Amino acid sequence: MTGKHFSLPALIAMLTAGGALLTGCGITPQYPIEKASPAHHQPAPTPSHSSARPPLESIPGLKAKFESWSADDVQEKSVLLDGKMAILTGYSAVAKSDPDAPEIGHYYSGKAAQDARTVVRQAKERHRAPVGTIRYSDPYVESLGENSAFLSYCIGDRGLAAKDPRTGEHFDGAPAGPERMTVVMYRESGVWKTDSMTPSGEC
Template sequence: MARRALPITAAAITVTGALLLTGCGGDKSSSGDIKGADTGSGSASASASASKGPDLSLPSDLKVQFDTAQPSDSRHAAALDDAKNYILALNHGITAQDPNDPAYQFYSLGNASRYAKTQIQSWVKDKWTATGTDTYYKSQTDDVASSGGVLVTMCRDQGRFYGKNVKTNKIKYTKASLADYQQFRLLMTPPKGPQKVWKVLQIEVQGRVKECRR
């Protein structure tokens, strides 16, 4: 998931399948520079729609922070909330050292589930967990008319997000660089069944994104 001390390619992974926007006339939201508008490490604010979902709690030395504004459109707001829950779930799986963690499975399908499992497996294989602060901001939501879904886009700053060896607790610190900045694009599919959960169907992560630099 991070560039820290890990021989994986999270910053460059593109899950198979194009994220096609067919008419972006839906509600868009841009967070601007709203600091602390939504901060969580499995808290109620960061996982509002997960009240009956899986455990998203994280260790005290890891914080996942969302500096995002809530869209006015209720569908977009729900899709954004569960996109954030997927990211929390991915971090939960890493810190739990469990490639089959039920948290990410609850919030994803298909390619997005395989992406999460592969990421967690890479951390576990190399005996790393996560620590520090993982920050997401500049969110935007767009309707995907062809599927009835919502495309959620967020910038990520992992400049204070580090790998920690699970055996020695040694933290791998690195110097700040453009590699800290990524853009996440998550294709959210509408709820089906009684759970009313928006699930990530596809995920695309682009690395070294200058537009995300703060």
């Protein structure tokens, strides 16, 4: 990340995992591709919305728009909500400059949790935070059973750039979208956690 350009693909890919990545100007949550074995994931008897949610912080100057992010089916609605919260979680951890922020463990598991912490740590070390507008649209949920599902959606980052939180200096973005992301999610303790995510082509 040198010069005046800041490459965001890794940050976007991570922060957008789960169907959820952030409403910078004041976050107000509105509340693969292989089928991995769910054997290590425990069933959740309680609905996703009932689980206690850790507080999230916003990144000033960043706005995430979730378009058509709704469903009538109860399971799909829960997957979409927690997918969205996973996205917002990534931005929250960047805002806190905390790779070990508790919300990562709440909404992520497995490799996705490791990757999220790595990306947040890199953002902290390089003094970069996303600013501008990012859009999440055209979500699709495929149920794999009571406690596992695929979530895919499009990411549009053409309005995204970056800044140094210490100095306020802005850097041009390097938009690559719109791109489709596919996420594998498992339900644990009432929360649909993002377990892995994979870019799956252009939208």
